[in-house]
């Protein structure tokens with residue numbers, strides 16, 4: 276088999292790459308090698324600003340992609356070997372696929388605190404989400420380890436069990452938010468108040484295809500993944516205890532509490548907690564070493580991602596990478612940095628597709644505007660959360676000040692200001708400030724003259740910047 280463009284992986288990065296290639300070169304032959312018969316498609320795009328968009332992710336059967344783009348052939352199989360000299364990919368059933376340009380979009384896998392225990396698991400795809408649903412049915416007490424996206428969502432969504440939340444930091448959800456925002460969310464930790472939250476936030480529905488039951492690791496879940504599984508147990512009163520500034524030192528099967536929990540977790544603060552199971556929500560490891568390479572090796576970053584330059588090229592000729600599997604290794608714009616998010620998987624996939632086509636045509640590629648500034652929109656504790664630029668003052672040392680506006684239970688707004696210019700923003704709730712903040716970060720206008728009026732709700736500051 277052969278094609279001009281071959282893509283490995285049918286997650287958001289892979290499908291966005293195919294869409295971009297198909298739009299730029301309608302007749303180009305494309306082969307998608309997908310380990311699962313379902314692929315991810317981005318739908319219902321709702322632009323919030325020039326750079327920020329909400330969208331849905333739908334799980335579609337693989338033939339959807341060939342029906343949308345007739346020049347795409349899908350091979351349902353796992354790629355196991357790449358030969359960059361022969362320009363071939365070999366699959367697990369020994370199919371050999373020749374390429375001119377190859378893009379690796381194989382995603383990432385959960386990084387686990389323990390790999391040899393059935394009672395400790397991570398969440399990545401719909402199968403692992405179903406496993407959580409199943410185990411929750413009989414659970415009385417569970418532990419969630421980690422302080423990022425998955426932990427923050429689970430703590431809010433799971434009910435009817437006791438949850439011990441073990442985090443390394445002094446405040447909750449530290450991967451995304453600062454201590455002030457954590458304080459704002461603290462009420463929701465005790466009183467979930469989901470009905471009130473529902474009125475505050477507009478939601479975009481995430482749908483999961485019926486019938487997915489393959490043994491292969493599927494694409495990563497995305498926003499609203501928990502809407503399709505039941506996370507409400509009825510075995511215990513809902514209770515959340517946060518163990519701050521701890522790590523797991525040991526997982527074992529016996530405790531001294533006289534009870535008979537399936538698993539016991541020893542924490543670095545000296546406590547041992549017995550529970551039904553542990554969710555290891557401790558980040559991801561890129562799937563960069565799951566395919567063997569003959570006649571070459573990939574340069575990997577410290578986080579194990581395949582290093583890519585500003586054209587999404589790896590160090591091996593004609594091989595690109597995009598999404599969770601890659602690590603951006605170019606001198607990035609000062610307001611952008613990589614986080615393994617579906618927004619970035621989509622942006623990187625689309626851009627890699629453009630880079631591949633332009634390289635094939637011998638055209639020059641201009642780096643995509645989306646890499647000028649970090650943007651992310653999500654939902655935590657029932658609130659819309661928008662993160663822009665250096666939202667946590669990343670790389671600013673202590674050389675910055677914060678402008679804050681907080682209305683309890685309603686909104687939390689934080690602007691990061693350095694040298695009189697806005698460098699980043701956290702917007703929680705329906706603030707309608709995203710456009711103004713985005714413009715100010717991109718334009719780097721000096722806002723010193725406005726001082727705290729920048730966040731004065733009685734002054735329509737946007738008029739000044741139009």
Ligand SMILES: Cc1cc2nc3c(=O)[nH]c(=O)nc-3n(C[C@H](O)[C@H](O)[C@H](O)COP(=O)(O)OP(=O)(O)OC[C@H]3O[C@@H](n4cnc5c(N)ncnc54)[C@H](O)[C@@H]3O)c2cc1C
Pocket residue numbers: 283284285286287288289308309310311352353354355380381382383398399400424425491492493494495496497498499500562565566597598599600615616617618619620653
């Ligand atoms: C529970 C959960 C919730 C999340 N929520 C959010 C959120 O709210 N917002 C957000 O921005 N991000 C979120 N993310 C992160 C986001 O889902 C990922 O960053 C994004 O989906 C990565 O896309 P990808 O295409 O790079 O990888 P993936 O979606 O992992 O796709 C990789 C694909 O490659 C296939 N594959 C792997 N190896 C091979 C092989 N050898 N041969 C063939 N195929 C192969 C896999 O089967 C898979 O289909 C969440 C992640 C999880 C796990």
Ligand SMILES: NC(=O)C1=CN([C@@H]2O[C@H](COP(=O)(O)OP(=O)(O)OC[C@H]3O[C@@H](n4cnc5c(N)ncnc54)[C@H](OP(=O)(O)O)[C@@H]3O)[C@@H](O)[C@H]2O)C=CC1
Pocket residue numbers: 388420421422423424425426428441442443449450521522523555556557558559614615616653654
């Ligand atoms: N709404 C959203 O935007 C969501 C996004 N996601 C994305 O999905 C992916 C997986 O989510 P998740 O697993 O939550 O990953 P995240 O990277 O979001 O968070 C991982 C967390 O685990 C901590 N951690 C790492 N190792 C350990 C350890 N050994 N013991 C205790 N804590 C540890 C990290 O701390 P430290 O950083 O200090 O190492 C960090 O707080 C991520 O790419 C995430 O961005 C997931 C769900 C929702």
